[in-house]
Amino acid sequence: MHKASRIAAIVLVAIATLLAMAAFSMGQRSPAATVAASQPAVAAPPSVTAHVMVAGQRLPAGLPIAAASLRDTGVTSAPDDSYAQAAPLVGQVPRVEIAEGTVITSSLLSNPLAMQIQVGERALAVPVDEISGVGARVQPGDYVDVVLTLRSSDTLNLAGVGRDPAQSRVIASRLRVMAFGNRDLPRVGAGRPVSTGTPAAPAEAAPRMAVLATPMSDVDAIVLGVQSGKLSLALRNPGDLDRPESQLFPRPGTVLGPRNDLSAEQRAWLQTPENRAFAGLDERALAGRSLKVASAPKPSAPRSSGLEIIRGATPSREQPALTP
Helix, strand or coil, rough: HHHHHHHHHHHHHHHHHHHHHHHHHHHCCCCHHHHHHCCCCCCCCCCCCCEEEEECCCCCCCCCCCCHEEEEEECCHHHHHHEECCCCCCCCCCCCCCCCCCCCCCHHHHHCCCCCCCCCCEEECCCEEEECHHHCCCCCCHHHHHHHEEECCCHCCCCCCCCCCCCEEEEEEEEEEEEEEECCCCCCEEEECCCCCCCCCCCCCCCCCCCEEEHHHHHHHHHHHHHHHHHEEEEEECCCCCCCCCCHHHCCCCCCCCCCCCCHHHHCCCCHHHHHHHCCHHHHHHCCCCCCCCCCCCCCCCCCCCEEEECCEEEEEEEECCCC
16 A cells, blocks of 8 residues: 555656646747747738739720720739730720729720721611622621612602613722621731630621721711612722712702801801711602702893884884984
8 A cells, every 4th residue: 555655656746747847848938939829820822823904093984095094913813805915905995984993804995896987987787698798708808889779669750750760870989898797897906805715606607787887978878778779789809999089970969958047168068978968868869860960051042122013924023213
């Protein structure tokens, strides 16, 4: 019994010694190490995997983007249709206001097709088939003439006599094809937006529509031609710059006539393409029936100052006697 007590005492002394050594070791640790050990580990910042262009300042809607208003920033993942370079964005026009710091995507910009239309032009869609569309050989970027065919119809017989003959004539020359079917004019130098992975649309077997960049002076004729007759496209060499000399022919009358109280300067404004397009065109003018060519007045027969005297059935003319 005495021996067992001695063994227990030795074990307790050993345990106490170990605890004292452990306490001494903990007391020797630096405060900084203790604090660091008590704090959770901080995660490393995510790595940059892509660069995109953001608005360096507020970009108003409807105003071209300047290079100085763009900023490059790194992101972990680039949004769909964002831009990696500034060059394709310079000159583009936001369709909505873009706040500073916003990643610029193609969905925020104006219609790419509209941005390729020249000042003074309008994009018009016209129906085509395999015949009127040059056997579906037309490509966006080609130049075409537009030929109107008016069929023989009583509806165009404005004189009220007989039936009008069919006619065909070129109503617009050297128009640029913006789109043909589901194919658009390519955007050269657009850089990327970042690819969305969406596959390109397959080419149509038989395109039914062509979009033409049309000067304002030709808009009325083409729109009315679609409704009143049939339009055909005539493909032309892009280096052929010839156009009809329209000043050689009388101008068709317009639907709206000018006011009578216009000044000379205002009457000159009537000849601008925008004002003539606003004045309009009707079927009669489209068919050439309202064209009036000024002609020289017919010479009148010389008038005699004598008196006409009728004797029986035979008239005679006598000069009156002159009085002094």
